[in-house]
Amino acid sequence: MNLKNIKYIILDMDGCCYHPKYLKTLFGQVSSRMTDFISLKLGIEKDKAKKIQQEYFYKYDTSLNGLMKNYPKLVDPHEFLKYVHDINYDCLEKDIALREELLKLDVKTYCATNGSKEHAINCMKKIGIDDLFEGKIMDIVDFNFKPKPNPESLYLMCKKFQIPTNQETVYIEDIAKNLSSEAAKDMIKVWFTNDQPINDLDKYKHLIQYKIDNLALFLKKIRLLKEAKYYE
Numbered sequence: 001m002n003l004k005n006i007k008y009i010i011l012d013m014d015g016c017c018y019h020p021k022y023l024k025t026l027f028g029q030v031s032s033r034m035t036d037f038i039s040l041k042l043g044i045e046k047d048k049a050k051k052i053q054q055e056y057f058y059k060y061d062t063s064l065n066g067l068m069k070n071y072p073k074l075v076d077p078h079e080f081l082k083y084v085h086d087i088n089y090d091c092l093e094k095d096i097a098l099r100e101e102l103l104k105l106d107v108k109t110y111c112a113t114n115g116s117k118e119h120a121i122n123c124m125k126k127i128g129i130d131d132l133f134e135g136k137i138m139d140i141v142d143f144n145f146k147p148k149p150n151p152e153s154l155y156l157m158c159k160k161f162q163i164p165t166n167q168e169t170v171y172i173e174d175i176a177k178n179l180s181s182e183a184a185k186d187m188i189k190v191w192f193t194n195d196q197p198i199n200d201l202d203k204y205k206h207l208i209q210y211k212i213d214n215l216a217l218f219l220k221k222i223r224l225l226k227e228a229k230y231y232e
Contacts, residue, residue: 004225006107006188008169010157012148013113013120015174016215018092018127020194023174026123029087030115034063037083041067041074058198061177062114062147064140077145085119092126101219102132106226111137112157114147136161148173154183170222172215176204190218 015023031053039049056066067075102109109132113120117139124130138160143153158165171184174192176199190210191199201208212218 002167003170003188003222004228005168006170006222006226008161008163009107009109009219010154010163010169010171010187011109011111011215012173012175012178012192013111013115013123015194015196016172016192017111017120017129018095018123019215020174020192020196022091023194023196025091026087026089030084030119033084033086034080037080038063038067042071060147061149062140065145065147068145078141081116081119081140085116085122089122089126092123094126094128095216096128097216098219099128099132101216101223102129105219105223107222108161108163109133109136110157110161110163112148112154113137113139114143115139116141148175148178149181149184151182154181158183172212172218175199176201176208179207180204 011017014027018026034053035046035050038044038053039046042049042052053063056063060066060069064077064080067080068077111120111133117137120137120139121130124133138157140147143156146152148154157163163169165183166186167188169187170190171179171187172190172192173179174194175196176191179189179191188209189207190212191208192215193211193213210218
C-alpha cells in the first residue's frame with residue numbers, strides 16, 4: 001500500500017467530494033424526493049413508500065435499482081434521476097483546500113457516482129471543483145444502471161479512462177460495501193468515515209486500507225509522499 005506510487009484516484013460523489021457532514025442536509029432532500037416519487041408512481045402512502053425505498057436500497061444497492069427490477073413498466077429511471085435531484089445545493093460551500101490539492105497533485109482523478117452526472121456537477125460547482133472534473137465523471141446511466149458495488153460499473157470506468165485495477169489506483173468511498181467490488185480488489189481502498197447505518201464495519205472492515213475524514217488532507221499526504229520520493 002505505497003501511496004508514493006499512486007497515479008489514479010477514483011472518488012465517489014456524495015459524502016466524499018463533499019464532506020459527510022453535509023449528507024443529512026443535502027442527501028436528506030434527495031431521500032425525501034425519492035419517497036415522494038415512489039408514492040406518486042406506485043400510488044401508495046408515503047410511509048409505505050419510505051419503507052420500500054429503504055428496503056430496496058439495502059437489497060439492491062440503490063432504491064432505483066430495486067424499482068427498475070420490481071416495477072419496470074412504472075418507473076422511468078431518467079425521470080427518477082431528474083426528479084430526485086431537483087434539490088437546493090446552497091448548504092455546500094467552496095472547498096478551497098480541496099481545489100488547491102487537486103491542482104497540485106500529479107494524479108489523474110475521476111468521479112464514480114450511483115447518482116446522476118447532473119447532480120455531481122451541481123455539487124462540484126458549489127464546492128468549486130467542477131472544471132477539474134470536466135469529462136471525468138461516470139454516473140449510474142454510464143454504468144448501464146448497474147450500481148456500485150456491481151463490478152461492471154468500475155470495470156466500465158477503468159476501460160473508458162484506461163485506469164489500472166492495481167495499486168497505482170486509489171478508490172475512495174463513503175459506503176464501505178462499495179469497496180467490495182471485484183474491480184477494486186487490487187486497488188488501494190479508502191473509506192471516508194461517517195455514521196451511515198449502511199456501513200456494517202464488522203462485515204466490510206477487512207476491505208478498508210485507509211480511513212480518512214478530510215479529503216484535502218489525504219490528497220496532501222499523497223502529494224507530499226510523491227514529492228519526497230523524487231528526493232530519495
